[in-house]
Amino acid sequence: MQKMLLEKISLNQLFFLIFSFELGSAIVIGIASDAKQDAWIAVLMALAGGLILVTLYCSISKRYPGMNLYEIFELISNRKIAVFFSVLYTLYFFYISARVLRDFCELMKTAIFVVTPIEFIALIFMITISYIVYMGIETIGRTIEILSPYTFILMFFLIFFLYVNHSVKLQNLRPLLPQGWIPVIKVAFPEVLTFPFGEMVVFTVIMAGISKFKYLTSISTVSVLISGIALAYFAFLKAAVLTPTMVNISPFPLLSAIREISVAKFIERLDAIVVYMMMLGIFVKVCIFFLAGLKGLEYSFRLPYRYFVVPFAMLTSISSLWIAENFTEHLEEGIKFVPYYIHVPFQIVIPLCVWMFLKLKVKKGMQG
């Protein structure tokens, strides 16, 4: 086996990575829209569950610092079983990166490049991703550390302009919980819990490169908490600006909400700012999922992941087109199938089993 490079990311970089990752495509397509005006409550409820999941992932990673999920599989079983699960997770990570890429391509096609073939957008985006992934996790971390503060500033400006424009109408959020808690709970679990909070499972592969393991749980939890509150607030704003019915109809609700801004008929068409925010989030998300998938290949085939970057970048870009014929089909798959049959086993069932096996192993070790 060729020597693998050991790459480290700082806690600052981890914080921004998680923040951008969580906002990622969730901010693009909007989450919990089925809960209508109570979407923000559903997001906050899912956030509570998400924090438990993040603690679970951190405790798995902290048990053996420097080891990623694939290596932990081998630790609790044997190489054959570990390779089997690694291949499953690799497929899962590539599939999700293809789904996120499709979100981005549809956004670009709708908002900016109306006549450009979607295949071309996917190809160009994946070329950029493959370059940054080839450079390694350190480069991804540094890039996000530089670009994320702009997201914070732009987010603040957007919210400010929405209020100045008197677009936020609180009466759109009434009545609160018209059908009680049950519909909101149904939306929160597992739909919002798994997307975007449960997707943090991918960090069990990335967390192996953290410089200070001691602060891993606190940094991850704080970052998820802040991004969850931001998501809930955006869900609140979207419903307040557009009305819950419009949020359900619009493919990109945040984009539609921002288009409402017209301050003194001078500050208008702020779509570009939203597209920037969305692009950065999706960029991080695709990068992380793609890198995690490649790390799985590295483990399974015992070759440095950089050999696989270009062919698998091409596979991901073409998979994003195979996923669905149109955007409606893509969204339907994402709501009806993915959370229940793909996210739950990979984000909750398997990590929970791994955590229990690790506990048993420690107990046995202590008894021995």
Add this chain to the structure above:
Amino acid sequence: MVTVAIVIFSVIMMLTLSLIDVFLFHTPFVSTFKKITEQQNNQGSFFKYLIATTAMAWAIITDIRLHKKKSKS
């Protein structure tokens, strides 16, 4: 090894995506698989061919390079 990996994962990915469609939309497997693999006659098809060819060519070249490296050492 890279060629083997890309072929295996492409096939598994195609099968998985077809099965998801079969499960979700209750369409026959063969027609779903065909829908995924066949090319529409539009400008995007060119890029699909380009992407597929680049992936395979890159994988084969990488494997040749790896083989040469191995035989040298």
